[in-house]
Amino acid sequence: AQSVSQHNHHVILSEAASLELGCNYSYGGTVNLFWYVQYPGQHLQLLLKYFSGDPLVKGIKGFEAEFIKSKFSFNLRKPSVQWSDTAEYFCAVTTNRDDKIIFGKGTRLHILP
Amino acid sequence: KAGVTQTPRYLIKTRGQQVTLSCSPISGHRSVSWYQQTPGQGLQFLFEYFSETQRNKGNFPGRFSGRQFSNSRSEMNVSTLELGDSALYLCASSPGYPMGTGELFFGEGSRLTVL
Numbered sequence: 001a002q003s004v005s006q007h008n009h010h011v012i013l014s015e016a017a018s019l020e021l022g023c024n025y026s027y028g029g030t031v032n033l034f035w036y037v038q039y040p041g042q043h044l045q046l047l048l049k050y051f052s053g054d055p056l057v058k059g060i061k062g063f064e065a066e067f068i069k070s071k072f073s074f075n076l077r078k079p080s081v082q083w084s085d086t087a088e089y090f091c092a093v094t095t096n097r098d099d100k101i102i103f104g105k106g107t108r109l110h111i112l113p
Numbered sequence: 114k115a116g117v118t119q120t121p122r123y124l125i126k127t128r129g130q131q132v133t134l135s136c137s138p139i140s141g142h143r144s145v146s147w148y149q150q151t152p153g154q155g156l157q158f159l160f161e162y163f164s165e166t167q168r169n170k171g172n173f174p175g176r177f178s179g180r181q182f183s184n185s186r187s188e189m190n191v192s193t194l195e196l197g198d199s200a201l202y203l204c205a206s207s208p209g210y211p212m213g214t215g216e217l218f219f220g221e222g223s224r225l226t227v228l
Contacts, residue, residue, distance in 0.1 A: 036217075043116070044203065044219040090156060099169050101146070101217070105155035 002027045004093050006104035013081055014112045021076040021107050023065075023091030030096040033074040035065055036103075039087045047089070050074065061085070083113045115140065117220035119204050125226045131192040134223045138185050138206030144168075145187040146217065147179060150201040159202075162187055163209075191225075199227045 007022040025031060035047040048059025055067040065076045074091060091104040118137040126132050138145050146161040146169075158171040162181035179189040185206075191198055201224050205217040 036219075043221045044205075044217075046216045049216065092156075099161070100158050100171060102158065103148075103156035 002093065002095055002097070002100075002102050004091055004102050004104040006089075006091055006107050008107045009105070010108045010110070012110045012112065015083055016080050019076070019078040019081045019085070019109070021089055021091075021109070023074045023076065023104060024072050025074070025091075025093045025102075026072065027093065027095045027097070032094045033065070033067060034092040034094075034101075035059065035063070035074075035076050036090045036092060037087050038090070038106075044090070047076070081109075081111050083111045085109060086111045117204055117206050117218055119202075119220035119223050121223055122221065123224050123226075125228060126194050127228050128194055128196060130194050131190060132194060132225060133188055133190045134202055134204075134225075136187045136189075136204030136206075136220060138187070138204075139218055142206035142208050142218070143185050144207045144209060145181055145185065146205050146207075147187070147189050148203040148205065149173070150203055150222070151199075156203070159189065194227045196227050199225060201225075 003026045005024045033050040036044045037047045038044045047063050048057050050057045050067045058064045063078050065074055067074050088106045088108050090106045092101050094101050120135045144163045147159040149157045160179050161169040165181045176192045181187045201222040203219055203222045205219045207217050
């Protein structure tokens, strides 16, 4: 069965530090990839998505993610984090096999001011 | 434009009871999907509805069911509640089908506690 792994469950960084959150999926076919974010007290919202084309996608608030097909990865990056980036981040994938969306278990990011 | 609205926001039930949760999608959105969020399992897909038909279903027992009305509003029902059903239930809407091709717009969720 398809699965999504987020290796870091809880990450703590200081402001201005660089961020990389890992996401790996298990499916050999065509995939659509997403990162969603849940800020404290707010609903989940889309950060960025990859369907096809340039494997480096840019999202809101300075986030970007790179799709590396050979590594089955879609890691989220940000060069310099801010306190307001404190949130829980979810990687998700849909496949051309079915349209079920599978989420990773999430990474809680805590930015120290 | 109003977002996805879920009711009730909080509810407490006892084992064996049943519960119905409601979701009103963003106006014009025809696809509604449901998710269970727990600390241990994260976000798990329950089912998706489009044009009043269930299009996809996750790996949950038959106690979990849902439906969609002609105005795209959706309800999900959990019968014979178990302690493990305590969770945040999220609803999401999207403009079209299949949901995997587009952005999901989430509601704030219904937090269910089973005692």
